[in-house]
Amino acid sequence: MKHIFLFVLAGVMFTSCKKFLAEEPNSFLAPENYYKTAEDAFIALTGAYDALGSGSETFIARRLQYLTWYASDEALAPTLAAQKPLDEFSYVADNGDVSRVWNNMYAAINASNIVINRVAGIQMNDSLKTQYLAEAHFLRALCYFYGVRLWGDLPLVIIEVKALSEVDIARSPVGDIYGQIITDLEYAGQHLAPTNQNGRARKGAAKALLAKVYLTRASSVAAQAGDYxxxxxxxxxxxxxxxHELLADYEKAIGAEDEFNRESLFEWQGDRTLISSGEHSIFGAFSLPRGMFVIPGQTASDGGSIACEIPYFNKYPDDDYRKECTFYTSGPDKDGNTVTWQQLSVPYPSPAKKYIDKTATTRDAGAFSGNFVVLRLADVYLMKAEALNEISGPTTEAYDMINAIRERARNRDGVNPSATPADLEGLTKETFRDAVLEERVLELGFEGHRWFDLVRTKRLVQTIKAIHPEYPVEDKHLLFPVPANEILLNPKIKQNPEWK
Structure with missing residues (x-):
């Protein structure tokens, strides 16, 4: 973490965020000469959002998914040699992707801290100031929530870092990290407006994220009575x-051409027009079915970097509408002949449909790759079903929640509804718990939840062993190792147990 704050000592850099910023800020601005106007406050806030992902490389834009998709039963990396250790559980503490996520997460935290620490003193409209501060609290909470689930104890930094000595601190316990996350989200939930510009936090996002925080803490070492x-x-x-509402058609709930819909709560926005800073999503380009030409101008080398594990794919019933809305299973080859995924040069199911703009007319990766949806309302329905079941078993309301999700899938696109999936009934607390977890597979596949679900339910090891008995997965993999370089730079940071 220490080296990522070096830029602070030379002055704060804010990059242009063309998602919702009309004017480009200056590239380098000294802190003592800045943070004086409402425009300065907005540019600082823009920098905090931009820190979530930039250049298709950082944090939510790419590397976070490498950690959580490949290290679950969800995805594998047939064409990415550097990511195979994540998929095969042979990664070590100096893994490049683990280091990048740690560094980028703390860079985003510091960008949020700058807003929280500096904007409070700016003379500007109080309502607007409160909104900006609430957004920064949301972003900081989001970063720490990812971090506490990935690493457990963390260095807790809630001030703007101005000197390297300020990050020579030990890791705070999980309970303290959750306490800070909850404090930030309570502030955000109280002060954010119900609506906001696309790509920015709003009240529903803060409250939904807080619900997920409580659900996750409930099964952690920091669990408290009342979490569920x-x-x-x-x-x-x-x-x-x-x-917010569940959209009638599941296919419209997530996708590049349906971004920021009423089911969406918070999305990281990947620009679909490449700009000089290269801000775009790689998920569509990397998850294309290699050898199946489903996008105009696609070349033979496209895709295959993010592919679906076959056992995970097989969890989807053939007549479940969500399967056809998630995967390319057949399509034209270069000669126009129809081929199936088994015939591809990289023979795995492709989860590209959730990230490709199917209306695109260009091959440009930045033109057809969709946003990364961090939270949407269907997740909230399933979280409520799970929480109610943990409180008092499968109540009528718990069934209502999960069956609303299944009914939407059953109705398909409103034309030719099917009998699958049928409503659930007659389950025990244990079987309902299993049913909710499996429903999350079908409903939220490739949306960034699976690894976290397997870890918080203590099912990661058994799930991976069931499909890859040869992989050396064990309980230590419920957390990632602290990057080796961080321990070298800061002797107060201790490594997670069983990692070297």
């Missing part, structure tokens, strides 16, 4: 918000 009830209550509040 807090989750259920927040889910109820979000579901009742008139700004």
């Amino acid at each position: 009830q807090q989750c259920a209550d927040l889910c109820t509040e979000v579901i009742a918000m008139p700004q």
Whole structure:
């Protein structure tokens, strides 16, 4: 973490965020000469959002998914040699992707801290100032929530770093990290507006994220009585918000051509027009089916870097609408002949449909790759079903939540509805728990939740061993190792147990 703050000592750099910023800020601005106007505050906030992902490389834009997709039963990396250790559980503490996520996460945290620490003193409209501060609290909480689930104890930095000595600190316990996350999200949930510009946090996002925090903490070493009830209550509040609703057609709930819809709560926005800073999503380009030409101008080398594990793919019933909305299973080859995924040069199912703009007319990766949806309302329904079941078993309301998701899938696109998936009934607390986890597979596949679900339910090891008995996965993989370089730079940081 220490080396990522070096830029602070030379002055703060803010990059242009053309997602919602009309004017480009200056590249380098000394802190003592900055943070004086409402425009300065907005540019600082823009820098915090931009830190979530830039250049298709950093944090949410790419590397976070490498850690969580490949190290679960969801995805594999047939064409990426550097990522195979993640998929095969042979990675070590100096793994490049683990280091990048750690560094980028703390860079984003520091960008949020700059807003929180500096904007409070700017003379500007109080309502606007409060909104900006609430957004920064949301972003900081989001970063720490990813971090506490990936590494457990973390160095807790809530001030703007101005000197390297300020990051020579030990890791704080998981309970303290959760406490800070909850404090930030309570502030954000209280002060954010129900609506906001696309790509920015709003009240429903803060409350939904807080619900997920409580649900996750409930099964952690920091669990507290009432966590499940807090989750259920927040889910109820979000579901009742008139700004959000389950869309009638599952295919419209996530996708490049349907971004920022009423089911979406928060999305990292990958520009679909390449700009000089190269901000775009790689998910569509990397998850294309190699050898199946589904995008105009696609070349033989496109795709195959993010492919679906076959056992995970087989969890989807053939007549479940969500399967055809997630995967390319057949399509034209270079000669126009129809081929199936088994016939591809990289013979794995392709999960590209959630990230490719199917209306695109260009091969440009930045033109057809979609956003990364961090939270959407279907997740809230399933979180509420899970929390209610943990409180008092499968109640009528818990069934209502999960069956609403299944009914939407059953209705398909409104034309020719099917009998699959049928409503659930007659389950025990244990079988309902299993059913919710499997429903999350079908509903939220390749949306960044699977690894976290397997870890918080303590099912990662058994799940991986069931499909890859030869992989050396063990309990230590419930957390990632602290990057080796961080321990060398800061002797106060200790490594996670069993990692070297």
